[in-house]
Amino acid sequence: MMNSLSKTRLYLATDSLDWMINRSIKQSLSLQDAVPISAGTGCVPSKPIETLYIHIPFCHTLCRFCSFHKVKFQETLAREYFQALRLEIREIIARGYRFNRVYIGGGTTTILEDELIKTIELIKSLTTIREVSCESDPIYFSEGNPELLKGLVDRMSIGVQSFDDAILKSTGRFEKFGSGKQQADYVSRAIELFPTVNVDMMYGFKVQTAESVHEDLLQTMALNPDQITTYPLTIGIGKNRKKAGCLAGDPHELWPQFLAVKQALTERYVMEFPWTFSRNFGQPVQNKYVLDGEDCLGVGSGAFGRFGEQFRISSFDIADYIRLIDRVKTATCYTKSLESKSLIQHHLMIMMGHGHLDNQVFKAHTGHSLWRALPLEMSFLLASGAIVKRGDNYQTTEQGQFIALKMFVGFLSGMDYLREQARELPLTSI
Ligand SMILES: C[S@@+](CC[C@H](N)C(=O)[O-])C[C@H]1O[C@@H](n2cnc3c(N)ncnc32)[C@H](O)[C@@H]1O
Ligand code: SF4
Structure with missing residues (x-):
């Protein structure tokens, strides 16, 4: 004590x-010195890049606390987008890029499952990747056909955030994704289908207490997912701060809530980082969060990549991204040197x-x-x-x-700050 x-x-x-x-x-992380780059710039690394990050910027409804790059789902635009994405993937492979695993993040990656399947099948037909990881919202496991992804997706990460209906209601997720009880059923369904399942949970909301966080994580653990990621609500330093800040509790409440997370989870899970926990069943599950300092290549609108000290940013404008791919087969359009x-x-x-x-x-x-x-x-x-x-x-x-x-x-806030500035960058004149 x-x-x-x-x-x-x-x-x-x-x-x-x-x-x-x-x-x-x-x-x-100011992008004032970001430099527009032309297609094909940058040499291809001789050894495989650890992760190919693919961004799917569409969601059915937009959560108030979320500052990731996404727009409201429009089917025609989303289909054109997936088509452009596959062209970009073909192009980077043709140029000689190789990678060990693929992380498909969003947005909601499962929003058009036929397009997602085609995209993963394309990658598997052209490369020998070790693992495909996907993010999804919980309702997909009720309204979609997740069994179609069996054998294609190795790790499924489901954003639940909380099983407490009061918290789900205060964040607007109850109406979208169902009650805590329903979401627990969806997670159980996913666990039957995929080799590794991660559940994202959040804390630091105004309506949460150390006791409610503890209870929430006991419920998560009872479902037995392979991994549990616990995100403190990040309000960032830019425009999103006002919107997400309304939901945030007293910053000093985060310490007792962190202790509650640890106390609940470390009985049966190994704390890999203070924000990721893996099930302690003999074989340790590797932490899959893309922040281990390895080089990363990003494709899709709003994707980031990093090669050593060079940061690359793809166009955040979805129509512009599709146009760029159509004309020059690449959409990485700004680069910035990191200190x-x-x-x-x-x-x-x-x-x-x-x-x-x-x-x-x-x-x-x-x-x-x-x-x-x-x-x-x-x-x-x-x-x-x-x-x-x-x-x-x-x-x-x-x-x-x-x-x-x-x-x-702070790292998540930095990423938010980059996204916010990247949305304002002028479109390149390629
Ligand atoms: C980009 S979201 C995609 C997940 C999926 N679309 C969903 O909502 O279920 C990935 C995760 O980021 C986390 N996240 C989103 N906004 C956040 C914020 N402001 N602070 C901390 N974590 C956040 C959530 O835990 C979420 O599950
Ligand atoms: S939390 Fe998930 S569903 Fe909500 S807006 Fe962000 S990416 Fe979309």
Whole structure:
């Protein structure tokens, strides 16, 4: 149990961390220096890229808290979009890009299941990928034909957010996706069909308490999904802040809610990061979230890719994306250089989340020791009790896990900020 002095120290640390992160997002992720690029720019890496990210920017209804790139579903546009997407996929493969796994995210990837099937079949016919991962809303498992995806999708990630009807009602998801009880049935149906099922849950909403979060996660665990991802509500730093901010609770409530998440889940699940939990049944399930620092290629409107220190952004305008693919077979239209410091800070977040800061591993990755590369960050982490020294290395404390979670929220806010600016970028004149 934490005494009130330690709690005050933690809140002081996290409040100042929030301030620092927001400041650094504005400085390092501004797209004012983004450069338009022409088709075919960039050399093809000689070894396979870990992940091909495919974006499907359509949803039947738009949730208030969500700042991902999506528009309201229009069937004709969505069919044209999928067709363009397959052309882009063919093109990158013809140019020599290879990848180990595919992550299809949205939006709602299952919105046109025949188009999704055609797209996955195309990739499987042209490549030898290890795994296909898909995101879906829960209602698909009642209204769609998920058995058609059996054998095509290895990992299905379902956004439930909460099984509590009061929370579902306050976020507008009850009317769209049904009651908590109905959604639990949909998840069970998915578990019967797919080798790996992840359930996304959220906390930090005004109507939630540590007790309700604990209860929610016990219900999730009772369904036995392979993975549970727990997202703290992110309100970002841009325009979305006002809309999502109305739903957010007191930021200091996040700490007791994080402890409630851990207490509920760690009995039977392994905490891979303070936001992802995997079932502890012998074989550990790999964490599939695309933030491990590996290069990533993105296709589709609103997709991001990153190669080393270079960030690439595809057109966020869906009609423009289709036009670009039709004319030049590629839609990556802006690039931005990332500061090496931002990448090192990202690496720090991952190590903090994993539970230890290993000087040798860090040096192998960055060429510098932890103190040399990150003197201010290391002083902050030690002073706030987030890490303790163990020989040459450092171990993350429970407060440190929470600080890693706040860094993760900062990462999500940074992505929101990029998306917001990318929507405003002028269309390229290709
Ligand atoms: C892009 S959504 C796609 C999932 C699917 N469309 C659905 O709603 O069920 C992926 C996940 O991002 C998370 N998410 C969306 N908006 C968020 C926000 N503002 N803060 C934190 N997590 C968020 C949700 O947990 C959601 O399930
Ligand atoms: S949370 Fe899912 S369904 Fe809701 S708007 Fe975002 S992507 Fe669409």
